[in-house]
Amino acid sequence: MGLGKSYECGGFIEMTSGGSGAFQSPGYPGNYPNYTRCIWILEAPESHIANLTVNFVGETYNSQCSDYVEFRDGGQTGAIIQTNCGTMTSETVTSTGRWMYVFFHSDGFSQVNGLSVTYTATDVGASINDSITDPTGSCRSYEFECRNKICLSRSYRCDGYYDCGCGSDCDEDGCVGLPLNAAEMIATGLGVGVVVFLVAATLGKLLEKHHNWEKEGGPGNKVQTRRWGSGKKDAQKRGENYKPDPAKPVSPKMSSCTVKVSEIN
Ligand SMILES: [Ca+2]
Structure with a gap:
């Protein structure tokens, strides 16, 4: 999705036990811009889950989500907890493990005021889902590490599209x-x-x-x-009838012939 400019959004959030914080879509509580793409990855301390309180207004177009927020358990490829393009009012969204992926997307049409999230890390002790592993591991040699710790193929770097889902120190920054x-x-x-x-x-x-x-x-x-x-x-x-004439080989161009009417008569 192309962007005319970068937006201050997205990031890697390291939560602390008992601490809290907040993030919003660009321009909140005003309208967010078109073609916004923001990705936040939240990391809770050992034995803690991410506990979010979400306010959101999205949009649909032709009965499909056009401007939406998506929450995943873990990282970018984790199970979807919820995708919402409707209205969320102080709704609670929690992860089962230590990490949560939040993706906000808007298309090129009208905008509303979008997303506002407050978060805390909640200690759940032994009931933490250990099968959710750190999605922010080191990027491979052919990948670029975005500020929000998303790993991206280097071919997306400086191609005019904001693929990282973050607005600074991301794939379209420092391009000359x-x-x-x-x-x-x-x-x-x-x-x-x-x-x-x-x-x-x-x-x-x-x-x-x-x-x-x-x-x-x-x-x-x-x-x-x-x-x-x-x-x-x-x-x-050639689809022709076979007429053997060894003395005079038949050329395909000569396969049709005209017979004068006078000769038939
Ligand atoms: Ca890019």
Whole structure:
């Protein structure tokens, strides 16, 4: 999803036991902008879950969620706790493990005031879901680590789209000159151009060789006057009736004939 500018939203939130905090969609309590994409990852201390109180107003378009908030248990690929494009009023959303992923998305149409979240970390002792593991592990060598600890393929860096879901120190910050992807596209285009040129040149040479081969009468300098044989098999391939005439081979171009009316009469 393209953005004209970056928005201060999204982030990695390290919660403390008993502490609380808040985050909102950009511009809150005013309307959020179009094409907003914000991702927050919350991390609670050992044996604590994320406990959110959510106020939200979303939008639907053609009965589908167009502006919505999504909560996941864990990280980006965790189970969806809730996706909502309606209204949430002081609604509680909790994780089962130590991490929660919150995604706010708006499309290019009208806006409302969006999302406001307050959070605390609640100690649940032994009932913490240990199967939810840290989603913020170190990114791989081919990935870029966003400020909100999302790992993203480096191909998304400086391509003009805010993929990280955060507004600063993210994939579109610190980009200078030509966007990397555009440069890559030009390089790829040049590479493809060279390959196409080489293939065309090789084909040209082959065609020229074939043309000369036909002119010279083909292998053994035997005269090649037609591509189709005059045998029964070739006639059948052409959908014609087989008329053996070994003395005068039939050319496919000569398969039709005109008979003068006077000759029939
Ligand atoms: Ca990007």
